[in-house]
Amino acid sequence: MKASTERADVRLLVWRGVVIFISLVMIARLWQLQMVEGETYRIRADRNRFRQVDIPAPRGVIYDRNGEILARNRPSFSVAVVPADLPKTRAGEPDADAERAVLDRLLALLAQEPPPLRPSPTPTASPTPAAGIAGRMQPTAAITTALQIQERQPWVMPRADIEKAIREGRLGGAYRPIEIARHINEATAFLVAQDAVNLPGVILQLNPIRDYPSGSLTSHLIGYMGHIPENAVAEYRAKGYAANEQVGLTGLEATYEHELRGKRGRQTIEVNVNGRRIGRCMHHTHARPARVGHGHKGRKWQLSYSRQSSLTIWS
Secondary structure, three states, X not given: OHHHHHHHHHHHHHHHHHHHHHHHHHHHHHHHHHHHOHHHHHHHHHHHHEEEEEEOOOOOOEEEOOOOEEEEEEEXXXXXXXXXXXXXXXXXXXXXXXXXXXXXXXXXXXXXXXXOOOOOOOOOOOOOXXXXXXHHOOOOOOOOHHHOOOOOOOEEOOHHHXXXXXXHHHHOOOOOOEEEEEEEOHHHHHHHXXXXXXXXXXXXXXXXXXXXXXXXXXXXXXXXXXXXXHHHHXXXXXXXXXXXXXXXXXXXHHHOHHHHOEEOEEEEEEEOOOOOEEEEEEEEEOOEEOOOOOOOOOOOEEEEEOOOOOEEEEO
C-alpha cells in the first residue's frame, strides 16, 4: 500500500512539473509577442487595417461674361477592383475560383438593364461665379437640346483585360484600385452597392467629370479632356500628375491647364477584412483647386465669345 502511494505521489509531482513547465513556456511566449515583437505585429496590423485613398480634385469652372457656365464638374460613378482585397485561401494565396465568381457576378450586374430612377428636378438658373462679378451676372436659360453633347456612354473593361490588370496589380501596388468600369448610371451603381457583401475587393467610386452645358456651340473653343498621351507621360509625371489623371488636350482646357487643374487630396481610412471602409477617417488632406498666387484659390474663368469665334478672357 505504501509503495503504491509513493508511486502516485511521484506521478503527481511529474504532472505538476509538466504543467508548470508548459505554463512558463506560454508565459515566456506571450511576453515575447507582447513586449519584444509587439510593435512589429502592430505595424503589420495597421498596414492591413488602414488605407490611404486619393481624393480627386475639383477642376476650375469656366463662365462666360454673363455668368453662364460653359464648363463645370458633375459626379460620375465608376467601379474599381483592389487586387489585395479579392478572395484568398486560408494560406493567403489568391482563390482563383472565388475570384472568378466575383468577376462573373460583377460583370452580370454591369451588363443587366438597370431599373428606371425618378429624374431629379432640372435647375432653372445657373449659379453665378465669384462675388466680385455677381452684380452683373444674371440667371440664364438652358441651352437648347439640339446643341447638347451626347451623354457619356458606360464603359466596361473586357474580362480578359480585367484579369490581366489584376495579375499585374499584384506584382506592384496590390492595394491600388484598378478602374474596370466608368460612367455607369446611378441605377447600376445602386445595384453594385446593394450587392457589396458578395463582391469582396470591388469598390464603387464617385469621381468628378467634365460637363459642357453649352454643347457643340463652344466645343471648338473650350476643347476637351482626356488621359495623358503616352508620349507625354514623363513630362506630366515631372509636374506631379498621376498616370491615370485626365488633362486638357485642346482648346481652353489645354491652354489653361495649370490654372484649372486642382490639387489632389488624401485621406487615411480604416477598412475591414473585405476592404470596405469602416469607422472614421484617421487623417484627411482636402482636395482643392490649384492655388494662384499666395493665399488664393484657383481662378474661375469668364469667357466672352461671339459666333465669329472672337473671345476675351477675364480672370
